[in-house]
Amino acid sequence: xxxxSIIKIKNVSFTYPESATPAIDNISLNIKRGSWxxxxxxxxxxxxxxxxxxxxxxxxxxxxxxxxxxxxLKLNDDTVWEVRNKVGIVFQNPxxxxxxxTVADDVAFGxxxxxxxxxxxxxxxxxxxxxxxxxxxxxxxxxxxxGGQKQRVAIAGILAIKPxxxxxxxxxxxxxxxGRDQILSIVQAMKSKYDLTVISITHDIDEANMADxxxxxxxxxxxxxxxxxxxxxxxxxxxxLGLDVTFYEQVKAKLLADSVAIPASVDxxxxxINYLCQLNSKx
Amino acid sequence: xxxxFEDVSYIYSPDTPLEKKGLDNVSFELQEGSFNxxxxxxxxxxxxxxxxxxxxxxxxxGKIEIAGTxxxxxxxxxxxxxxxxxxxxxxxxxxAQLFENTVIDDxxxxxxNFGYDNEKAxxxxxxxxxxxxxPEEIGKRSPFELxGGQMRRVAIAGVMAYEPEILCxxxxxxxxxxxxxxxxxxxxxxxxxxxxTVILVTHNMDDVANYxxxxxxxxxxxxxxxxxxxxxFKDRNWLQEHHLEEPKPSLFATKLQNYHFAxxxxxxxxxxxxxETNLKG
Amino acid sequence: MSKILIGRYVAGDSIIYRMDPRxxxxxxxxxxxxxxxxxxxxSYLIVTIFSIAAVAATKLKPKVFWDGVxxxxxxxxxxxxxQLFFSVGGTVYWQWTIFxxxxxxxxxxxxxxxxFTVIILISTVMTVTTKPLEIADAIEWLLKPLKIIHVPVxxxxxxxxxxxxxxxxxxxxxxxxxxxxxxxxxxxxxGGLVTRAKAITPLLVPLFINSLETAIDLSTAMESxxxxxxxxxxxxxxxxxxxxxxxxxxxxxxLLGLLLIxxxx
Numbered sequence: 001x002x003x004x005s006i007i008k009i010k011n012v013s014f015t016y017p018e019s020a021t022p023a024i025d026n027i028s029l030n031i032k033r034g035s036w037x038x039x040x041x042x043x044x045x046x047x048x049x050x051x052x053x054x055x056x057x058x059x060x061x062x063x064x065x066x067x068x069x070x071x072x073l074k075l076n077d078d079t080v081w082e083v084r085n086k087v088g089i090v091f092q093n094p095x096x097x098x099x100x101x102t103v104a105d106d107v108a109f110g111x112x113x114x115x116x117x118x119x120x121x122x123x124x125x126x127x128x129x130x131x132x133x134x135x136x137x138x139x140x141x142x143x144x145x146x147g148g149q150k151q152r153v154a155i156a157g158i159l160a161i162k163p164x165x166x167x168x169x170x171x172x173x174x175x176x177x178x179g180r181d182q183i184l185s186i187v188q189a190m191k192s193k194y195d196l197t198v199i200s201i202t203h204d205i206d207e208a209n210m211a212d213x214x215x216x217x218x219x220x221x222x223x224x225x226x227x228x229x230x231x232x233x234x235x236x237x238x239x240x241l242g243l244d245v246t247f248y249e250q251v252k253a254k255l256l257a258d259s260v261a262i263p264a265s266v267d268x269x270x271x272x273i274n275y276l277c278q279l280n281s282k283x
Numbered sequence: 284x285x286x287x288f289e290d291v292s293y294i295y296s297p298d299t300p301l302e303k304k305g306l307d308n309v310s311f312e313l314q315e316g317s318f319n320x321x322x323x324x325x326x327x328x329x330x331x332x333x334x335x336x337x338x339x340x341x342x343x344x345g346k347i348e349i350a351g352t353x354x355x356x357x358x359x360x361x362x363x364x365x366x367x368x369x370x371x372x373x374x375x376x377x378x379a380q381l382f383e384n385t386v387i388d389d390x391x392x393x394x395x396n397f398g399y400d401n402e403k404a405x406x407x408x409x410x411x412x413x414x415x416x417x418p419e420e421i422g423k424r425s426p427f428e429l430x431g432g433q434m435r436r437v438a439i440a441g442v443m444a445y446e447p448e449i450l451c452x453x454x455x456x457x458x459x460x461x462x463x464x465x466x467x468x469x470x471x472x473x474x475x476x477x478x479x480t481v482i483l484v485t486h487n488m489d490d491v492a493n494y495x496x497x498x499x500x501x502x503x504x505x506x507x508x509x510x511x512x513x514x515x516f517k518d519r520n521w522l523q524e525h526h527l528e529e530p531k532p533s534l535f536a537t538k539l540q541n542y543h544f545a546x547x548x549x550x551x552x553x554x555x556x557x558x559e560t561n562l563k564g
Numbered sequence: 565m566s567k568i569l570i571g572r573y574v575a576g577d578s579i580i581y582r583m584d585p586r587x588x589x590x591x592x593x594x595x596x597x598x599x600x601x602x603x604x605x606x607s608y609l610i611v612t613i614f615s616i617a618a619v620a621a622t623k624l625k626p627k628v629f630w631d632g633v634x635x636x637x638x639x640x641x642x643x644x645x646x647q648l649f650f651s652v653g654g655t656v657y658w659q660w661t662i663f664x665x666x667x668x669x670x671x672x673x674x675x676x677x678x679x680f681t682v683i684i685l686i687s688t689v690m691t692v693t694t695k696p697l698e699i700a701d702a703i704e705w706l707l708k709p710l711k712i713i714h715v716p717v718x719x720x721x722x723x724x725x726x727x728x729x730x731x732x733x734x735x736x737x738x739x740x741x742x743x744x745x746x747x748x749x750x751x752x753x754x755g756g757l758v759t760r761a762k763a764i765t766p767l768l769v770p771l772f773i774n775s776l777e778t779a780i781d782l783s784t785a786m787e788s789x790x791x792x793x794x795x796x797x798x799x800x801x802x803x804x805x806x807x808x809x810x811x812x813x814x815x816x817x818x819l820l821g822l823l824l825i826x827x828x829x
Contacts, residue, residue, distance in 0.1 A: 042460050043430055043431055043432060043460065044430060052784075055788055057784060057787060057788055081790065081792065084788060084789075084790050085790070087788075088789075089785075089788050091781065091784070091785055093778075093781055095733050095778070096777075096778050096781035096782050096785065097781065097782065097785035098729070099726065099729075099782070099785070099786055099789070100725075100729070101697045101725050101728060101729045102697075104800070105725075105800060105801060108800030108801075109786075109789055109791070110789045110790050111798070111800065112797050112798050112799060112800055113789060113790035113791045113792065113797060114790055114796075115796035115797060115798050116798055117798060118798060118799070118800065118802060121798070121800050122800075125800065141729075141732075142729060142732075142733075143732035143733065143736075146325055146326070147325075148325075157789065161789075161790070173457075173458050174457075174458070176324065176325045176486050177486050177528055178324065178325075178526065179325070203458070203460065242460050242461070242462045243460070243461065244460075244461040245461075247531045247535065247551075248535070250551060251535065251551065251554065251555060251558075254551065254552075254555045255555060255558065255559070258555065258559060260558075260559065260562065269535075273535075273538045273539060276539055276542075276558060277539060277540060277541050277542075279562060280539070280541050280542055280561055280562060281541055334743065337747060339743045339746060339747065360753055361754075364749060364751070367746065367747055367748075367749055368749065371747050371748070372743070372744070372747040374740060374743065374744050374747075377744060379737070379740070379741060379744070379770055379774055380741055380744035380745060380748070380766075380770055381770065382765065382766045382769035382770050392748055392749075392750075392766070393748035393749055396748060396749025396750060396751075397749045427773065441748060442747070442748065445749075
């Protein structure tokens with residue numbers, strides 16, 4: 001199992017300079033190649049910090065011999081730029097990550113940084129813009145784009161450098177429902193097309209539910225991890241941590257409370273609907 | 284007194300190449316003391332409409348009657364304070380408006396501007412700090428030391444502290460965790476039940492279903508429908524045509540194919556009740 | 565919502581729009597220098613015809629150019645006025661204490677007026693037909709020789725382009741905060757100087773803090789997108805000279821030639 005982990009984190013802690021308590025408290029975890037992983041937890045639980053440790057924006061505390069490995073590469077001063085070639089991050093605020101003066105310029109930014117030749121860039125940039133459906137906006141300025149469109153451009157900028165891992169750091173939290181759905185379906189399509197590993201940090205329970213596995217964080221610690229079904233069925237734990245509960249789990253809990261018998265094995269929306277339909281036809 | 288919009292239009296950057304219709308002949312009436320929701324896509328004119336409520340922008344043509352004031356294209360910037368004391372706006376991500384040294388000073392900023400004396404302003408600030416669910420000690424801290432969620436609550440308290448008759452909110456719960464979200468919505472609902480008018484601009488159809496009694500639907504600067512949530516969410520084809528979402532309980536109910544629903548459930552409580560009625564036969 | 569025009573760029577389509585910004589910037593600078601070669605009626609007429617031709621070639625409404633001249637009209641008139649009454653020489657028509665109206669004064673006033681106006685017109689041709697970003701690119705090109713003395717030209721260029729890119733964002737943010745504070749009863753329009761200066765604190769503090777946050781976010785995003793200073797950076801945006809620019813150049817050589825022939829030596 002561990003051989004096909006694209007990210008391996010061992011004994012990692014991180015304390016912000018001005019803080020007494022660690023933001024990340026001795027975490028070890030693995031993320032499977034080609035998987036979709038959600039990280040949930042309330043604000044300040046350390047979700048975003050862990051991403052910044054993975055691509056070397058932050059450096060872990062020295063105690064406990066921390067180790068971070070990305071796609072077989074041990075993260076250190078020499079490899080940090082190579083690691084950043086493998087990890088693309090879409091951040092929360094669409095405005096604050098748009099560097100270029102136009103869509104094309106922004107998509108090219110990562111390529112320019114890597115010294116890609118002009119003749120290569122003119123091939124890659126339009127392709128990446130097309131992949132996110134923004135071709136007609138190639139020369140548009142950011143002021144004329146919606147938040148959702150800006151996030152699509154951010155994804156194009158990441159696709160242009162052909163990464164292995166794409167991270168959504170609350171990337172949909174400032175968008176309207178339509179913008180959010182578009183971003184998620186683009187990421188889903190790109191994931192299968194380019195064999196990407198997706199990590200999504202989110203408050204949105206429906207977005208978290210798209211994952212294969214979920215990590216729950218609280219106060220810098222990893223509280224629990226597992227498949228979406230396993231994690232989302234722990235309704236009490238999620239509620240105690242102040243986290244959202246999926247809609248079907250809410251319905252299930254209410255029906256159980258009113259003594260409608262629902263077996264514990266029913267743990268997805270589809271199963272709950274099937275079960276309720278069966279129950280009704282028996283009546 | 285009701286709020287009345289008569290043929291209100293608004294044009295952005297008139298007579299320039301960037302000219303754009305923000306509002307297109309909008310007319311409606313809102314009842315005093317009601318809970319209203321305004322829904323529609325980004326760019327449909329919701330925010331433009333909201334800024335008309337306290338004359339932050341004035342109509343290019345048409346007339347608005349609100350809180351005893353008549354706003355027309357001729358209305359000037361003078362003497363709008365009285366209007367704004369009665370009609371207040373909470374913008375999206377209102378935490379961006381905090382500026383004072385301490386939380387309590389920031390909440391008292393509005394009341395002081397609207398003529399409360401010092402003592403009354405701070406008393407009101409302390410009251411609303413508690414109302415939004417923050418402990419008293421936070422009052423002495425700098426707003427910039429707080430978490431995002433706490434800052435949001437402070438900003439909302441800062442607008443409610445002068446108790447406007449009409450409270451307009453643009454996505455006040457966006458980005459809050461579920462607990463805070465529920466608390467804030469409950470607070471607005473309580474405020475309405477105390478006799479104030481609440482106008483909520485939102486994308487969240489569950490909030491619309493749970494709290495609103497009247498819904499305005501905006502599209503391309505026009506108001507395309509005004510009705511109760513039940514009316515709005517009844518017509519699935521119409522919703523899809525206008526790319527509007529449905530409340531989660533309704534969606535769930537439609538998937539229960541062999542169930543019979545007299546009325547499509549809009550809230551989770553209704554849904555659970557209807558499921559149980561079906562099961563009992 | 566508010567899409568302000570950064571700088572004075574006006575969307576349009578004509579030969580001037582298709583010119584390389586470097587060519588336009590150079591031409592503007594050269595023209596401003598040439599104007600000072602004019603020293604007699606014929607040479608001033610040539611300069612005037614040239615600038616009117618350039619204005620006409622933009623195919624924009626005259627109002628655009630009037631808007632360029634308007635803010636400076638009093639300065640132009642005042643300077644011409646000084647020339648009119650304080651120049652001495654030629655035939656004196658009228659004199660009172662230190663004021664004198666002479667033939668010299670009249671011609672000098674007309675010359676100054678033309679000189680000022682044509683310089684503004686040609687600069688306006690440049691700024692209304694060239695996007696701010698293109699002007700920044702042209703300035704970068706012009707500064708390139710300074711690289712030899714280790715001036716970080718690429719960094720300056722990136723800073724210019726990011727600054728330009730954030731102007732509308734900052735403008736929107738300012739408007740939003742202003743409206744939020746207005747809703748809370750703040751008054752930015754009334755009162756004396758001190759009251760107004762005080763009233764601006766609720767606007768400036770949040771704006772400063774938000775800008776700081778934007779800057780931090782932006783630097784994080786840039787770093788994670790592989791920005792590590794200038795080392796090994798390539799450029800996506802490349803300017804290309806075309807035939808139009810050759811014509812532009814010929815146009816100005818012609819102007820220089822005519823001026824040299826017709827000015828008084």
